[in-house]
Amino acid sequence: MEIRIFQILVPLFALVFIISQITRHLKSKATNVETIVSIGFWLSVGIFAIFPDAISNSIAAAFGIKSNINAVLFLSIGIIFFVQFKMYSLIKKQENAITVLTRKIALKEQEKQQQ
């Protein structure tokens, strides 16, 4: 079997995140559910990177996907990225608004106390 560079790098990257997540869990910085979901995700990424052809062929066979569907898949990925980008922007705006509000309340309360 020919080993490609990503088949080494991606599992290593996944391993770093798994160790980091376990460390966070041991320090009580992550809940059980967060830890299980995170480890499950990175484990899947690592395994998929090691056996990409076998797994993708199995999925394609299971769902009946043929090669000409690639364009649709790429388009879907593009749309998902765009929606993700918009959602992240919206969350950032909301977070900024909460911070401004929190600060205004804090400074008003401080002024009141000084009077």
Add this chain to the structure above:
Amino acid sequence: MIPLHDIWVVLPAYNEETVICKVIETIQTCGFRRIIVIDDGSEDQTASKAESCGAMVVQHLVNRGAGASTQTGIELARMKGCQYLAFMDADGQHDPADLLKLWEKMEATQCDIVIGSRFLQTSGKIPVTRIIFNGIANTLTNVFCKGRYTDTQSGLRLLNRKAIEKLELEIDGFGYCSEMLIVAEQEQLKIEEAASTVRYSAYSISKGQDFQIGITTALNFIWNTIFK
């Protein structure tokens, strides 16, 4: 002579009840009297303990991050007409005596902001992980800055009135350290660094950034810098 009365020391604090009084007392011992604790929605007794030790306390109702607390400190300083504003970490890792060095540097160079750099002198042990994290953060920050800074993530900073008036920070989390340098350069403020010491303890290391928070901070910083 250093105008101790004109320097307001701000401590952004989140769940620091075990150390906050000691930190405040150390600052008072150095002659600073105007100490403000920005309690960032702590779930413990940080605010009441700080108040009982003689600090002025401003309380965020919910936790918003170190950057949000720093900007609250800047806005309070603007309201109060402070001439100089110093920032220190509330976990006790900084030596308040270093603020004198920062002020001397500000006077000597007539700059607007002085950063206390842990890497300008070799005394004091800095954990390897911190050296690596800071190295990456310095490289990333210096890409977006005109100047080259040795400690972009230092929480020990001194601002003069001009900087207090001009700085507007938008990043809520730890990314504010880098953001402050970029905004200061955009506002034509002069920035210098002065050597400072750090006292790392198990407590201060546990309060700092870990691998995942570091990545989140970097991504937030890049996002805010590019899509501002």
